[in-house]
Amino acid sequence: MKKILITSAVVLTFVACGGSGTENKEAAEQKSATSEAAEATSPTDNPDYEKGLVLVAKPENLCLTCHKIDEKVIGPAYRDVANKYEATEANIKMLAEKVVKGGSGVWGDVAMPPNAVVNIADAEQMVKYILLLKNK
Numbered sequence: 001m002k003k004i005l006i007t008s009a010v011v012l013t014f015v016a017c018g019g020s021g022t023e024n025k026e027a028a029e030q031k032s033a034t035s036e037a038a039e040a041t042s043p044t045d046n047p048d049y050e051k052g053l054v055l056v057a058k059p060e061n062l063c064l065t066c067h068k069i070d071e072k073v074i075g076p077a078y079r080d081v082a083n084k085y086e087a088t089e090a091n092i093k094m095l096a097e098k099v100v101k102g103g104s105g106v107w108g109d110v111a112m113p114p115n116a117v118v119n120i121a122d123a124e125q126m127v128k129y130i131l132l133l134k135n136k
């Protein structure tokens with residue numbers, strides 16, 4: 001009788017350990033699935049992308065008459081702008097100010113005229129979108 005008790009205790013211990021081992025493995029699998037998901041998120045999933053794109057594409061803001069994403073038109077390609085600047089708060093503020101007040105001397109001989117219909121908050125949102133186009 002005693003022997004049986006000991007055996008079942010051993011079996012129980014074994015089962016308990018086996019059980020928690022499986023849980024750990026599941027937790028680890030879940031964790032790696034989460035980090036894979038994080039890696040798979042693209043810049044277009046960032047809410048700033050959609051919000052800025054909507055503003056840039058508004059016809060009355062005129063941005064797309066002078067800028068394209070991948071081609072220089074009158075102004076530089078947005079992708080080139082994105083690759084030139086880190087998306088720091090200081091750069092976003094500086095570029096947003098240029099969008100509103102105009103800018104010159106960075107991309108060539110043509111200046112960007114002031115975009116007076118754009119307020120600074122919208123301009124910052126547009127710049128956040130533009131800087132998400134970085135591919136280098």
Ligand code: HEC
Nearest residue numbers: 062063066074075103104105106107108110111112115126
């Ligand atoms: C009339 C044409 C024109 C319009 C309209 C225009 N841009 Fe520009 N943009 C330019 C030119 C030209 C430059 C390059 C200026 C320079 O070399 O400093 C430029 C530069 C920029 C830059 C980079 C600034 C820098 O210093 O690197 C950003 C960002 C930008 N434009 C965003 C916008 C946004 C957003 C809009 C719409 C609100 C807009 N632009 C409308 C012509 C335009």
